[in-house]
Amino acid sequence: xxxxxxxxxxxxxxxxxxxxxxxxxxxxxxxxxxxxxxxxxxxxxxxxxxxxxxxxxxxxxxxxxxxxxxxxxxxxxxxxxxxxxxxxxxxxxxxxxxxxxxxxxxxxxxxxxxxxxxxxxxxxxxxxxxxxxxxxxxxxxxxxxxxxxxxxxxxxxxxxxxxxxxxxxxxxxxxxxxxxxxxxxxxxxxxxxxxxxxxxxxxxxxxxxxxxxxxxxxxxxxxxxxxxxxxxxxxxxxxxxxxxxxxxxxxxxxxxxxxxxxxxxxxxxxxxxxxxxxxxxx
Amino acid sequence: xxxxxxxxxxxxxxxxxxxxxxxxxxxxxxxxxxxxxxxxxxxxxxxxxxxxxxxxxxxxxxxxxxxxxxxxxxxxxxxxxxxxxxxxxxxxxxxxxxxxxxxxxxxxxxxxxxxxxxxxxxxxxxxxxxxxxxxxxxxxxx
Numbered sequence: 060x061x062x063x064x065x066x067x068x069x070x071x072x073x074x075x076x077x078x079x080x081x082x083x084x085x086x087x088x089x090x091x092x093x094x095x096x097x098x099x100x101x102x103x104x105x106x107x108x109x110x111x112x113x114x115x116x117x118x119x120x121x122x123x124x125x126x127x128x129x130x131x132x133x134x135x136x137x138x139x140x141x142x143x144x145x146x147x148x149x150x151x152x153x154x155x156x157x158x159x160x161x162x163x164x165x166x167x168x169x170x171x172x173x174x175x176x177x178x179x180x181x182x183x184x185x186x187x188x189x190x191x192x193x194x195x196x197x198x199x200x201x202x203x204x205x206x207x208x209x210x211x212x213x214x215x216x217x218x219x220x221x222x223x224x225x226x227x228x229x230x231x232x233x234x235x236x237x238x239x240x241x242x243x244x245x246x247x248x249x250x251x252x253x254x255x256x257x258x259x260x261x262x263x264x265x266x267x268x269x270x271x272x273x274x275x276x277x278x279x280x281x282x283x284x285x286x287x288x289x290x291x292x293x294x295x296x297x298x299x300x301x302x303x304x305x306x307x308x309x310x311x312x313x314x315x316x317x318x319x320x321x322x323x324x325x326x327x328x329x330x331x332x333x334x335x336x337x338x339x340x341x
Numbered sequence: 342x343x344x345x346x347x348x349x350x351x352x353x354x355x356x357x358x359x360x361x362x363x364x365x366x367x368x369x370x371x372x373x374x375x376x377x378x379x380x381x382x383x384x385x386x387x388x389x390x391x392x393x394x395x396x397x398x399x400x401x402x403x404x405x406x407x408x409x410x411x412x413x414x415x416x417x418x419x420x421x422x423x424x425x426x427x428x429x430x431x432x433x434x435x436x437x438x439x440x441x442x443x444x445x446x447x448x449x450x451x452x453x454x455x456x457x458x459x460x461x462x463x464x465x466x467x468x469x470x471x472x473x474x475x476x477x478x479x480x481x482x483x
Contacts, residue, residue: 060404112439115439115441119442119445133449137446137449137465141468148471148475151475198460269441269442270445270446270468273439273443273472273475274475277439277478278478280439281414283413285432287394287431287432288405289404289405291387291431291435294383294384294434295384298380298384
């Protein structure tokens with residue numbers, strides 16, 4: 060395959076990754092890494108480097124719209140970023156130490172767990188019975204947003220502040236280690252632990268994953284893991300895809316998003332565990 | 342962002358309150374534009390680099406399939422950009438892209454400060470500090 064052909068194939072695949080990423084608050088890295096390693100035989104370190112770039116691209120490309128639409132809960136996002144960024148630096152360093160295979164398995168297992176829980180809640184549009192949280196009140200995290208799909212202003216309360224922070228550290232480590240946005244860990248953490256409405260979780264996650272990725276990107280870049288010819292089509296493609304994806308998100312109902320999310324999770328889970336066990340999957 | 346703003350201060354008829362909220366709202370709009378602009382700018386630079394790579398100077402158009410990564414630092418890259426080396430141009434675009442979330446956080450520090458929300462000013466400063474630290478740590482090793 061010529062360099063140009065590689066560029067074009069990567070570009071097109073990245074657009075798909077971008078659409079899916081913006082839609083689900085995932086950042087596309089989850090699709091880009093298998094595309095590069097399994098599909099195109101690229102060294103995994105370069106794939107991770109390119110993926111980190113795509114994560115930032117998705118977050119910056121999509122976040123501006125969400126923030127303008129006021130769905131993102133900025134306070135929750137910033138507070139949790141304290142955990143993810145520290146985790147991301149830890150993860151980037153650990154990348155040289157931990158056998159990558161073991162991580163794929165751990166990640167796959169965590170994903171499966173999140174998928175099961177989200178599957179059980181899939182009919183719920185807006186969370187009910189949210190427990191009172193003094194911490195969340197003190198930190199002024201409760202908020203509201205306008206849901207275009209159901210044409211209502213939705214007020215919501217926030218809970219589980221410190222458990223979520225702990226989960227975010229782990230999400231950060233995984234992000235720094237695997238070069239993914241860990242939206243798959245962040246969205247369920249906000250959805251389940253903090254009881255945020257799914258759209259707020261997605262939008263806030265989209266905002267957060269870029270910041271988290273930036274924390275490890277510097278380390279990868281200086282290490283030489285971000286190669287221009289690989290990262291360039293990924294960055295362009297994912298950006299374009301993310302802009303398309305955001306148009307769709309505000310129109311879809313929350314439960315549809317959750318169902319798509321679960322399907323994607325299952326696919327990723329099977330692929331990840333397969334990789335960890337050394338099985339090559341199509 | 343509007344919701345976060347209006348809920349942060351109790352509705353006590355503060356004389357300068359409205360102007361302050363209006364200014365912060367303006368700042369948030371600016372942030373939105375900065376993000377957009379930063380993304381488009383970095384995308385543009387990357388695209389220019391890609392065009393240079395395939396149309397002008399294909400000698401560097403090699404896909405690295407394996408082998409271990411070689412460390413690179415911004416000073417070398419900027420020097421190479423001066424000579425219009427295509428991959429270096431792309432690298433600059435990538436560096437700009439990596440910088441966008443950092444700038445976004447920096448602006449948030451200012452926004453929270455203007456809102457006189459000191460708890461979140463500190464929270465955001467912490468995040469900014471970690472981000473800047475990561476760029477320095479990259480030089481040292483890892």
